[in-house]
Amino acid sequence: MAACALDALESEETLRFDHEGRTFVITRSPEGDYFAIDGHCSHEKVHLADGVVDGYIIECPKHFGTFDYRTGESQAPPACIDLRSYEVKVEGNTVFIKI
Amino acid sequence: MVIVGAGEAGTAAAVALRECGWRGPVILIGNEVMLPYERPPLSKAILVEEMNPGPKLLVTPERLAELAIDYLQGRNVEWIDRAAHTVTLSDGAQLAYERLLLTTGARPRKLSVPVAPESRIATLRTYADALAIRQIIRRGCEVVVIGGGFIGLEVAASAVSRGASVTVVEAGPRLLTRAVPAPVAELIRAKHERAGVRIESGAMVEGIDAHEGRSKVVLADGRTHLADLVLVGIGVVPNVELAQAAGLAVDNGIALDETLTTSDPHVFAAGDCCSFPHRLYGARMRLEAWRNAWQQGAAAAANMLGANRPYENVPWFWSDQYDETLQIAGLCREENVPVARNLGAKGHLFFYLAADGRLVAACAFGSLGAIAKEIRLAEIMIVRGLAPKAEALANPAVNIKSLLI
Ligand SMILES: Cc1cc2nc3c(=O)[nH]c(=O)nc-3n(C[C@H](O)[C@H](O)[C@H](O)COP(=O)(O)OP(=O)(O)OC[C@H]3O[C@@H](n4cnc5c(N)ncnc54)[C@H](O)[C@@H]3O)c2cc1C
Numbered sequence: 001m002a003a004c005a006l007d008a009l010e011s012e013e014t015l016r017f018d019h020e021g022r023t024f025v026i027t028r029s030p031e032g033d034y035f036a037i038d039g040h041c042s043h044e045k046v047h048l049a050d051g052v053v054d055g056y057i058i059e060c061p062k063h064f065g066t067f068d069y070r071t072g073e074s075q076a077p078p079a080c081i082d083l084r085s086y087e088v089k090v091e092g093n094t095v096f097i098k099i
Numbered sequence: 100m101v102i103v104g105a106g107e108a109g110t111a112a113a114v115a116l117r118e119c120g121w122r123g124p125v126i127l128i129g130n131e132v133m134l135p136y137e138r139p140p141l142s143k144a145i146l147v148e149e150m151n152p153g154p155k156l157l158v159t160p161e162r163l164a165e166l167a168i169d170y171l172q173g174r175n176v177e178w179i180d181r182a183a184h185t186v187t188l189s190d191g192a193q194l195a196y197e198r199l200l201l202t203t204g205a206r207p208r209k210l211s212v213p214v215a216p217e218s219r220i221a222t223l224r225t226y227a228d229a230l231a232i233r234q235i236i237r238r239g240c241e242v243v244v245i246g247g248g249f250i251g252l253e254v255a256a257s258a259v260s261r262g263a264s265v266t267v268v269e270a271g272p273r274l275l276t277r278a279v280p281a282p283v284a285e286l287i288r289a290k291h292e293r294a295g296v297r298i299e300s301g302a303m304v305e306g307i308d309a310h311e312g313r314s315k316v317v318l319a320d321g322r323t324h325l326a327d328l329v330l331v332g333i334g335v336v337p338n339v340e341l342a343q344a345a346g347l348a349v350d351n352g353i354a355l356d357e358t359l360t361t362s363d364p365h366v367f368a369a370g371d372c373c374s375f376p377h378r379l380y381g382a383r384m385r386l387e388a389w390r391n392a393w394q395q396g397a398a399a400a401a402n403m404l405g406a407n408r409p410y411e412n413v414p415w416f417w418s419d420q421y422d423e424t425l426q427i428a429g430l431c432r433e434e435n436v437p438v439a440r441n442l443g444a445k446g447h448l449f450f451y452l453a454a455d456g457r458l459v460a461a462c463a464f465g466s467l468g469a470i471a472k473e474i475r476l477a478e479i480m481i482v483r484g485l486a487p488k489a490e491a492l493a494n495p496a497v498n499i500k501s502l503l504i
């Protein structure tokens with residue numbers, strides 16, 4: 001699924017991507033690589049695209065649960081359930097995610 | 100390691116003791132007869148959800164078992180013997196401690212005016228309180244909220260959204276006088292009035308009578324309000340009696356030093372029950388906030404194991420009002436200069452600078468998406484003691500993240 005253009009994000013920035021009723025957060029790492037995980041925090045239904053990114057960690061804007069956005073793994077409470085991560089591929093100028 | 104009080108702070112501490120590598124016993128004692136749960140949803144989701152709203156647990160029984168945390172529920176700690184290093188429980192049991200943590204929280208302040216015994220007044224602190232309130236609020240019922248603080252306003256929002264008719268009676272000149280700067284309190288007031296909540300500021304309650312199965316709130320100017328439910332939300336009182344009886348220093352809460360240690364080096368405290376000196380603000384403070392409770396609980400746990408680290412986290416608070424959120428990072432005083440940043444229709448954001456130019460607080464109200472990142476970045480600036488230019492903060496074209504250096 002085409003998600004965004006390659007230059008859509010700067011590093012440590014996020015983008016919300018919605019598809020068929022599901023929502024994802026796309027994050028660009030300090031090295032410029034793209035990653036995708038579920039969009040909603042596993043604690044409450046809050047979108048992670050509004051959170052702050054530091055290194056490989058994305059922080060939930062509501063209660064600061066944190067996740068590794070490369071794997072979806074939860075890092076700090078109150079979020080204690082892992083999120084799913086999705087494969088990302090860059091072709092030409094477009095970032096694709098495998099849903 | 101013994102922890103008294105299984106709320107947000109006590110539970111965070113129990114988990115943190117294990118995460119810090121402590122292998123000896125961890126005993127968490129709580130006087131509520133259920134697993135530790137989150138309080139913030141009590142005035143929000145639990146009052147409005149259609150179907151049986153369960154408590155939002157802080158920890159599952161499996162997790163407690165996995166971490167080998169001994170949770171003694173429904174037991175009150177009655178006495179601390181500091182010389183013998185023991186605590187005595189309501190069932191007479193005595194437990195020895197090496198280090199003791201007090202996370203006894205706070206309780207709702209009581210009205211100081213006459214209250215008829217048959218009147219229906221409620222306060223909100225526990226899950227049981229929330230279920231009792233939930234039973235009463237429904238379409239067409241009359242709710243009077245005494246006190247225009249956070250809990251009162253959140254209950255007001257939840258009650259009108261369930262079709263109740265709500266009046267908030269506040270003694271002070273405006274809402275949220277203690278914690279929120281005037282322009283933001285004004286936005287919140289407007290939001291409530293649009294939703295149909297009546298707000299009466301400067302209204303002193305003189306007493307509460309009972310009247311044909313309902314309560315009658317009598318105001319000093321002679322007016323009265325009949326209500327099916329009177330919610331008293333006039334602040335909380337820290338639970339310090341246990342510490343006081345043990346001879347520990349108390350000063351607007353169990354008095355701690357910057358490492359969260361009481362006047363006894365073997366006894367620590369955290370959360371709503373304690374006061375501590377904050378380096379960034381050069382003052383002793385007691386916070387009544389969810390994030391502080393768990394961060395301070397975890398910090399106290401590390402210090403119980405000898406980390407000896409000062410607690411310097413920036414105070415942070417949030418409240419949900421209808422579909423919008425208030426967030427405050429830091430503490431602002433009257434003399435701090437506000438700098439407004441235009442977020443368009445989605446929210447309002449104010450930064451507060453000290454006389455020396457340092458950012459000391461930021462406060463925003465609006466949609467979570469519009470405000471959360473800005474408040475988080477402001478918090479990082481506060482921690483680092485940065486003095487961003489007011490013009491840059493006010494200019495929406497300047498990315499706040501670029502001010503972090
Ligand atoms: C309705 C409501 C809504 C809230 N909403 C927000 C919000 O939106 N944002 C925010 O930042 N904060 C909010 N808060 C505040 C937040 O919940 C508190 O700051 C936090 O719960 C404090 O945690 P604590 O562990 O210090 O105390 P508590 O959570 O009060 O826990 C203390 C526990 O210790 C027990 N205890 C006391 N004495 C003894 C004893 N002698 N023996 C055994 N047990 C004992 C008590 O019964 C209690 O279970 C809200 C609070 C309430 C009540």
Ligand code: FES
Pocket residue numbers: 041042043044045046060061062063064065077078079
């Ligand atoms: S909603 Fe994400 S941590 Fe609570």
